[in-house]
Amino acid sequence: MAVKITIDGIPIEAREGQTILQIARERGIHIPTLCYHKDLSPTGNCRICVVEVAKQRFLQAACVTPVWEGMEISTHSERTVRSRKLTLELMLANHPQDCLVCDVSGSCELQDLAYDYQVEVPKWGSKGTRYVADSDPNPFVRVDFNKCILCRRCVLACGEIQVRNVWGVAYRGFEEKIVAGADTTMLDARCESCGQCAAYCPTGALTDKMTYGKGRTHQVTKVTTTCTYCGVGCQFDLNVKDGKIIGVTSNPDAPVNGMALCVKGRYGYDFVHHPERLTRPKVRRYLLEGQAKPKQISKSANQLWEWVETDWETALTITADKFRATRDASGPDSIGFLTSAKCLNEENYLMNKLARQVVGTNNIDHCARL
Amino acid sequence: MSNSMEDVANAAQAALIIGSNTTEQHPVFGSMLRRAVNKRGLKIVVADPRKIDITEFAVLHLQQNPGTDIALINGLMYIILEKGWEDKAFIEERCEGYDEFKATVKNYPPQKVSEITGIPVEKLYQAAEILSVNRPSAVIWAMGITQHITGVRNVMSLANLQMLLGNMGKPGSGVNPLRGQNNVQGACDMGGLPNVYPGYQPVTNAEAREKFARAWGLKVESGKVEGSEANLQPSTFNLPDKVGLTVTEMIPGLADGRVKALYILGEDPIMSDPDTAHIRHCLEAADFIVLEEIFPSETSPYADVLLPGVSFAEKTGTFTNTERRVQMVRKAVEPVGDARPDWWIIAEVAKRIVAGGGRQIAEGPHAGWDYPDANTIMTEINALTPSYGGITFARLEQGKGLQWPCPTTEHPGTPILHTKQFSRGRGKFMPIDHVPPAELPDDEYPMFLNTGRVLYHYHGGEMTRRASGLMAVYGRPLVEVSPLDAEKLGLEGQQRVRITSRRGSIEAEAWVTDRVPPGMVYANFHFPEASANELTIAALDPTSKIPEYKVCAVKVEVV
Numbered sequence: 001m002a003v004k005i006t007i008d009g010i011p012i013e014a015r016e017g018q019t020i021l022q023i024a025r026e027r028g029i030h031i032p033t034l035c036y037h038k039d040l041s042p043t044g045n046c047r048i049c050v051v052e053v054a055k056q057r058f059l060q061a062a063c064v065t066p067v068w069e070g071m072e073i074s075t076h077s078e079r080t081v082r083s084r085k086l087t088l089e090l091m092l093a094n095h096p097q098d099c100l101v102c103d104v105s106g107s108c109e110l111q112d113l114a115y116d117y118q119v120e121v122p123k124w125g126s127k128g129t130r131y132v133a134d135s136d137p138n139p140f141v142r143v144d145f146n147k148c149i150l151c152r153r154c155v156l157a158c159g160e161i162q163v164r165n166v167w168g169v170a171y172r173g174f175e176e177k178i179v180a181g182a183d184t185t186m187l188d189a190r191c192e193s194c195g196q197c198a199a200y201c202p203t204g205a206l207t208d209k210m211t212y213g214k215g216r217t218h219q220v221t222k223v224t225t226t227c228t229y230c231g232v233g234c235q236f237d238l239n240v241k242d243g244k245i246i247g248v249t250s251n252p253d254a255p256v257n258g259m260a261l262c263v264k265g266r267y268g269y270d271f272v273h274h275p276e277r278l279t280r281p282k283v284r285r286y287l288l289e290g291q292a293k294p295k296q297i298s299k300s301a302n303q304l305w306e307w308v309e310t311d312w313e314t315a316l317t318i319t320a321d322k323f324r325a326t327r328d329a330s331g332p333d334s335i336g337f338l339t340s341a342k343c344l345n346e347e348n349y350l351m352n353k354l355a356r357q358v359v360g361t362n363n364i365d366h367c368a369r370l
Numbered sequence: 371m372s373n374s375m376e377d378v379a380n381a382a383q384a385a386l387i388i389g390s391n392t393t394e395q396h397p398v399f400g401s402m403l404r405r406a407v408n409k410r411g412l413k414i415v416v417a418d419p420r421k422i423d424i425t426e427f428a429v430l431h432l433q434q435n436p437g438t439d440i441a442l443i444n445g446l447m448y449i450i451l452e453k454g455w456e457d458k459a460f461i462e463e464r465c466e467g468y469d470e471f472k473a474t475v476k477n478y479p480p481q482k483v484s485e486i487t488g489i490p491v492e493k494l495y496q497a498a499e500i501l502s503v504n505r506p507s508a509v510i511w512a513m514g515i516t517q518h519i520t521g522v523r524n525v526m527s528l529a530n531l532q533m534l535l536g537n538m539g540k541p542g543s544g545v546n547p548l549r550g551q552n553n554v555q556g557a558c559d560m561g562g563l564p565n566v567y568p569g570y571q572p573v574t575n576a577e578a579r580e581k582f583a584r585a586w587g588l589k590v591e592s593g594k595v596e597g598s599e600a601n602l603q604p605s606t607f608n609l610p611d612k613v614g615l616t617v618t619e620m621i622p623g624l625a626d627g628r629v630k631a632l633y634i635l636g637e638d639p640i641m642s643d644p645d646t647a648h649i650r651h652c653l654e655a656a657d658f659i660v661l662e663e664i665f666p667s668e669t670s671p672y673a674d675v676l677l678p679g680v681s682f683a684e685k686t687g688t689f690t691n692t693e694r695r696v697q698m699v700r701k702a703v704e705p706v707g708d709a710r711p712d713w714w715i716i717a718e719v720a721k722r723i724v725a726g727g728g729r730q731i732a733e734g735p736h737a738g739w740d741y742p743d744a745n746t747i748m749t750e751i752n753a754l755t756p757s758y759g760g761i762t763f764a765r766l767e768q769g770k771g772l773q774w775p776c777p778t779t780e781h782p783g784t785p786i787l788h789t790k791q792f793s794r795g796r797g798k799f800m801p802i803d804h805v806p807p808a809e810l811p812d813d814e815y816p817m818f819l820n821t822g823r824v825l826y827h828y829h830g831g832e833m834t835r836r837a838s839g840l841m842a843v844y845g846r847p848l849v850e851v852s853p854l855d856a857e858k859l860g861l862e863g864q865q866r867v868r869i870t871s872r873r874g875s876i877e878a879e880a881w882v883t884d885r886v887p888p889g890m891v892y893a894n895f896h897f898p899e900a901s902a903n904e905l906t907i908a909a910l911d912p913t914s915k916i917p918e919y920k921v922c923a924v925k926v927e928v929v
Contacts, residue, residue: 139842163404163427192825193843194397210839223702226689228682229828231549232375232398233691233771238683238702245683245703255770256375256691262397264828264840271681271836272703276665278678279707287674296654307676312708312718319633319675320722322658326631328728332610336620336629339562340636341551343679343712344687344699346747348553349568350716351635352561355614357586357737358720360729362564362573362614363629366557367829368549369617369916370642 005071020051020062020073031075032084032116034109034202035151036063039259040160046151047087048113052077059083085117093125095203096146102204103142107217109202110149131177134209138186140193140267142212145177148205154178154197161200161260166191178205193263199250200259210267211247215239224251227265228342232256234265245269281315282307288314323359332360339366372544372787373508374693374773375399379406381542384504386497388417388439388528389514389920393424394825396512396548396692400424403510413504415497417442418514419820420850420892421885430496433887434487436818436921437518437807443527444804445483446498447475447534455502457536464797465533471799478804486804502535506543513550513822517919519808521911526800533797539789549692551829552682556690559758559774560751564614569755579609585754587737588730608730616915618643618908624652631658633719635712636679640668641830641895644906644917645873662715667832668898678709681833685711687744688766690774694784696761697771717741807921808909811889815871815923817855818890821902822920824848831896847900848881850892851926856882859928866929869893871922874904877929891926 001016007029014023019042024031035046044064051062054072059080062073074080092114099105114120129146136143155167155178166189170179181189198206222237235254239247248266250259286293286304294302326335337359339351348366355364371378378385379402393400400423406412407427416425417432417439425431434442450456451472461468480491501507509532515524529545537543549555561568571578583589588608615623621639623629625648643649653659653672661673664681682689686701705711717739724731724739731737736750745763752759757775765772765779772783788797811817826844827834834840849867851859861867867880869891878893878900886892893902907922 139839160405160408162401163408164401187843192393192397193839194401221702223700224698225682225700225702226552226691226697228552228833230396231551231554231692232396233552233689233693233695233697234398235697240702243703253770255697256693256695257398260398260401263826263843264834264837265398267839268828268834268837269683270838271665271833272683273706274665274836276836277706277709278663278665278676279709281678281708282676284674293657293674312710315675315677316715316718316722319660319677320719320726322660322674323631323633323719324723324726324728326658327723330630333612333614334628334630336615336623336632338617338620338632338634338637338639339557339560340712341554341557341562342636342682343553343557344685344744345553345556345560345690345696345751346687346744347635347712347716348557348560348562349747349751350713350720350741351633352568353586354633354716354720354723356561356567356573356582356609357588357731358723358729360608360610362610362612363620364562364614365564365617365620366554366562367551367617367637367642368554368558368563369914370919 003067003069005067005073007073008075014067018067020060020065020067021049023067024062024075029075031062032113033063034113034149035153037153037200040153040156040200043152043156046149048084050080050083051075052080081117085119088113088117088119089122091149092119092121094130095121095126095149096129097121097126102147103207103212103216104204105216108204136180136186138191138193140195140209140263141186141198142207142209144205147203148178149203150176150178151202153200153202154206157196157200162192162194162196164190164192167197193267194261195263195266196260208247208267210270211239214246215241220246222249229264229268234261236261236265238269245272280309281312283310283315283318284308287318327359333363335359335361335363337364339364341366341368371546371548371693372538373541373546374785375402377541377786378508378510378544378546379403382406382412382506382508383542384413384415384501384507385510386415386417386501386507387424387510390510390512390548391418391420391422391424391514391822392510392548394422395550395823397825399548403427413500415500419887419890430493430500432489432493432497434489436820436890437520438487438804439515439518439524440520440527440802441478441483441486441804442489443531444475444478444802445480445487445494446501447531448478448483449480449495449498450502450534451475453498453502455498456534460536460538461533464791465799466796467799471530471801474801474803505535506537506540507535508537508543508546510546510548512548514920516547516914517916518921519909519911519918520805521916522913523802523805527802529797530799530802533799538797539786541786544786547692552691553689555692555694556688556696559690559755564616568751569757573609573613574611576611579611582754583609585734585736587732587734589732589734618910618915618917621649621652624656630656632656633660634669634673635662635716638667638669638830638832641832641898641901641903644903644908644919646901646904647874648908662712664709665832665836668830677715678707679712679715680705680709684709685713685744687713688748694773695771696758696766696774698763698766713741713744713747808918809907809922811923815925817924817926819869819871819902819905819922819924820886820890820892820920821895821906822892823896824894827894827896829896834896847878847894847897849878850883850886851880852886852888852890853882853884854888855891855926856880859926861928868927868929869905869924870927871905871907871924873907876900876902876904891924
C-alpha cells in the first residue's frame, strides 16, 4: 500500500511499513545515523537520526519510526540539528580526546559526525578515562570501552550476524557498559574470534588488535580478494601499507559473506610475511655436483643431502632434466603430479597441461580426497 | 553443491547436516545457518557422532555410531516410505531404478537401524518427519560423509534421500557437499584429477582426447610418434587413454617402484595423508621429488628441489568456491624475496622439458607455454572447458563472481543445478547396503578414533601454525576425550595421553569434553608433534580412493 508523505517538503510515495530512514535512503535524502547499520535490527537508541515530524511533540528516531499517511518530515530543521549537536556533545563529554593517536581516526563515525556538526568536546566533560584500555586478553579484538558510545552494534553483530551472543549490556545509568558474557573475558564468553563486533563498531572501542598502531584507513591500500582458507569463498579487503599486509577488513559487497568473516579469514593472514617463507630456490647438493642421490640411511649426515640456495635457472633446469630423463627412461606413468587445492584455477589448469601434454601421463591428483 | 549457500540459508525449511562440523570448518556458512534458525526457524537435524557446536541450534541430534551412515539414511527412507512421505510425482517424472532401490530400503526397518546406528527408534521417526514435513529440505555434508571406505556409497545414499523427497532443483533443497579447501572445487574443475580433463571431460573418451590433443599440439598423423622413445605408446592422438593414479595410489607407488618422481605443488603429504609412517617410507623411496611451497613443510625433508611459490596475497587469478562460484583473487603485495607465482614456475618447468625433446609437441592453438599473466591462461581455459566458457576476468572484475556452468560470455551462470533434469537425464536411485568400517575397536584397541580440524587451524597447519593470533588461542594439539572415558582412565586436569593405533602413536594433552561420545577420541592433524595421521588407516573407498580418516581403532593411556 502506498503511503503519501513529504520529506523536507518533497512529496514522496512510500510503502506501508517502511521506516522514515528507509524511504529517505531510497530517495537519496541524507539523515545522519550512528547506531543504525543496514545489516542489523534498528534500535533507535543513539538519537542521532532524529527528525521532526509535524504535529508530533517529540523528535522521532528515523531508523525505527514507520511512515504514516500524510506524514510531514523535516530532516534538518533547527530543532533536529540542535538535538543532534547536544547528543553528540553528551557522547563526546566522556570520550577520550585522543583522535591524534586513535587507530580509527579517519574511519570513525563519531569523529565524522562531530566534524559534520562542528561539535567539540565540552569544557565540562571528559574527566579522565574510566576503563583500562585494551582490557580483554584475547589476541584479536582490542577492547577500549572508554571509546564506547553504547550504540549496541557489537551486541547485534554478535547476536544477529554471528549468532554467538557473546556481547551484552550490563549495569545501569552512567555505569552502563558492554560486557562479554557475565562480564568476563571474550574467550570465556565463548567468543569465536570472528571479529564481526570490531567490523561493525563505529568508533575505536572495538578494533583489530593485530592492526593496532600499524596504519590508519587513509594510509592503506585496500585490495579486494578471496580467502585462502576454506571453500566458502569469502571475500575481503587486504589492507596494505608499505608493501605489507597490516590487516583485513570486511567488504560489504562480498557476494557470499557480506561483512561476515571467520577468525582465520580475518586474523589468519600474518603467515604471508612470516620469516620462514621460502624466498629462494633450493636444491640438494648432490644435484649440483652430479652425484648419485644419497641413500636414506646416510642422508641426515651426508653433505650431499644439504640444501643449497640457487638461482631459478639452475633449479628449473635440474627439475626439467630430471623429469625428462625419468619420462624417457621409465615412461610417462612413472611420474606423478600433485596439484593444489590452495592454488589458482589457472595454476591447476597448467599442472593438468604439464602432466598430460608435456609428460604424457594422467597421474595427476590433489588433496580433494584428503 | 547443487545449490548455493544463500538459497539454502534463505529457503530451506529443514536441513540435514551430516558429517559436517559446519560452524568450525565453514564458519561463515555455519553462521548463515544459525541466522536462518534464529530469524525464520530453519529446522536443523544434525547427524554426527560428536556433539559439535551446530547441535546447539539443531532441533534434533542423531549420534550415530561411526561408519553407519548408510544404515541411518536407509532407515530414514524406510520410515518415509512407510508413512507415504515420498514425492511420487518427482520420482515418476525425473527418476529411475526406484523398485530395486525400494527393495533394498525395505531391509532397514527402524529396530534394525537402531541396533546398527545406536540411535533410538523414536529419534529416527522424528528425523524422518522433520525432513519430510518441512520441505524443501537441504542435505549438507563434508568429509564426515566422504572419508569412509563407503564414501561414494554414503553420498549416493544422500542423493537417494533427496530424490525420494523431491528435494532437487529448487531453492532450499539439494545435495550440498561443503568443499574443504578454498579451491578444491577449482582444482577438480581444472583437470587436477586422474580421470578427467578440465570441465570433467573424461580421459577415456576418444573425442575428449582428440579435442585436447589438437589443442595442445599432440595430433599425430601417422600411427607412429615421431621422435618418441619406444616406451611411449604411439597413437593417433598422443594422450594417454588410461585413467591415472590417485594421490593415495601415487605415493604408495613410490615404494613399489611404479612411480619414480613426484611434482608436488602446495601439498604436505606428511601431514595430510593417512598413516604417516608409511608415507615417510614411500617418500624416502622416491628417485626425485620437487616440492613447490611457501614454507619448508614437514614434507620438504624428503624433497630434492624446493621451489618457492607465493601465497594467495601475492598473485592474481581465480578460485572456485564450494557453490561453483568463480571469484577473483588479486595481488596485494609483491612476492617475498625471489619467490614467483606458481603459474610462472609451472610454465618455466614445462618449457624446459619441452625444449629437451623426447616427446613431439607440434603447433596447436594452445600448444605453447608463453603466459604473460593468469588472464591469458583463463582465455585458454575458456576455449577448452565448456562449463567455464563464459567466465572471463573482464566479467569477474565487474560482477559478483560467476557460478558454472557458464558456457558463454552472455550466460548469467547457474546458481542451482538439475532444475529440469539431472546430468545423466533421469536421476538413478542406487540400492546401497550398509558396510561396516575397515577397522573396528577390539580388546587391544578398544576405542574409536575420529579425526578432523578445529576452528583455529587449517589442515596440515602450515599457514595457521605461522599465524600468531591463532596460535595464541590454540597453540598445541589437544585430543578430545569424553568425561566418562576420562574417569575410566583416571584422567584429571590437563594431563597428557598417549594414543596408539596399529600404525603409530602420538602424545598430546587431553581435553576432557562431552563433544565426543564415550568410547571415542578426536584428534586433529594440525601439529606435526602429534598428528592424527600417525594413527589413521589407509583403507580406501574402492571407487574414490578416499582414505577412512574418520574411523579407526586406538587405545588410550595416560602418560
